[in-house]
Amino acid sequence: MTYQKHDEILRAEKVGLTYGDKVILRDINFSIHNIVRPDLCQGQVVSLIGRSGIGKTQLFKILSGMNKPTTGAVLIGADMHEVKEGEVGVVSQNYILFNHRSIRRNLEIALAHNDKNYTEADKKSIIKDYADKFNLSEHLDKYPLQLSGGQRQRVSILQQALTSNKFILLDEPFSGLDALVIDKVVDLLLKISTLDELSTLIIISHDIENSLAISDTVFIMANQPNKQGATITEKLDLIELGMAWNPEIKKEHKFQEMVAQMKYKI
């Protein structure tokens, strides 16, 4: 499998979060590189896996620029500037959309704030293309409350993909979905990740199997003995391990073994 790791596109540097005396996050360091594969538009899919209540949501908010860490910083872009609110797309666990807008108008508003100045005709054509590609064509004139949870999630992800943000953070994207819908979400995320060379999906989840199956890199978040606050305890380079970009990976024995081992690490 030929690939190259190019420049850093995101770096968390000594990120810590404290509320009063309580340390939530401690010394979090990791970076994401632009992965390049010849003749392919290959984005990045990174997972941060940790058990419930460990501080994943806090890290999620720091990575999105919504909250400031107590120490350290999250740097993004070619110039490695500190992340600002609005620079990273966010798909929350309950798929927030504007309920007073139809699906078409929810997608239009994302394009309206894209930094490329599309004409009205361009916007219509882009929305049509994306809706076709992601099986949403028949729902464009419906309102969010008329869609199922899985469909709303698709619209929510698509909405973020239509902005000019290259980074999209997904909070527990597999939570509360049945197996069939999860397969569709995985398919959707893989499609989104290949829309642009710099497209980067950061999945924050406690679902080990599905997160591993979709990612090229996995960071494990856990507590260490006698130390307060969660940190990154391990990095798994799934490309090196030969487990990335394989749609059938879940069927492989070594993958299932890794999933079983991971359960003890988080």
Add this chain to the structure above:
Amino acid sequence: MVSKSKIMLLVFIQIIVVLSLWQWLGGGLIPSPGKIGVRIFEIIKSGDFWDNFFMSLSLTLKGMVIALVIALAISYLSLIPFFRPLAKFVIKCRYLTLTGLIFLFTLLTSDGSQLKLSLLLFGIIPFFVTSFLSVIDSIDKQEFELCSTLGMNKWRTLWEVIIVGRLDQVFEVMRQNFAIAWMMITMVEGLSMSEGGLGTMLIKSNKYIDLSTVFAILLIIFLIGVFFDYILGALRFWLFPYTKIQLRDK
């Protein structure tokens, strides 16, 4: 789940049963439904009624429009910390009684029409502001976060989430508060009887212990209120179709 037609049938049967019992077992101080019904027709046929009806309706609508503008302004301004105490104070004004303020308002206004309008506004604005603020307070924080991830500035976020995004709820608040305004109108007209209105008709009939007329006017006021409630509800679903989906989901 019981169908709407079955509910309507049940309501109709129950009304018939209650009215029949009232007609047969009544006869004391409270006039029978038959007498009230006859009186309603007599009142509606008289030219006086329509003058009084339009007087009350125009005052209510005028009061509603002005109250809506003022209450929305106070509610939106309350998002700026400087104006928050003002909004809090207006909310607390629900506990002020109008009767104690009539003298003050009489001094401050030049005629009966202005007096009634001022009293009506003072009566309904605190209820409007209370409802609007609870709508604003119940907005999910994640909607604001969504706006920021879509690159919207603060004004656009305010427009999208609080103004346009909650227009259906503003309409609903208006519908609910129309009932308060309609109930208050008779009281306000009773306090200043110079220009007539349904409230004035009611007070005069009470004065002469003309109970058939009192009950007839009460019933007319009730039916007009229910009619407007229905119209405003239907208008809300027509203007904001997604609200119908929300209600059905609940």
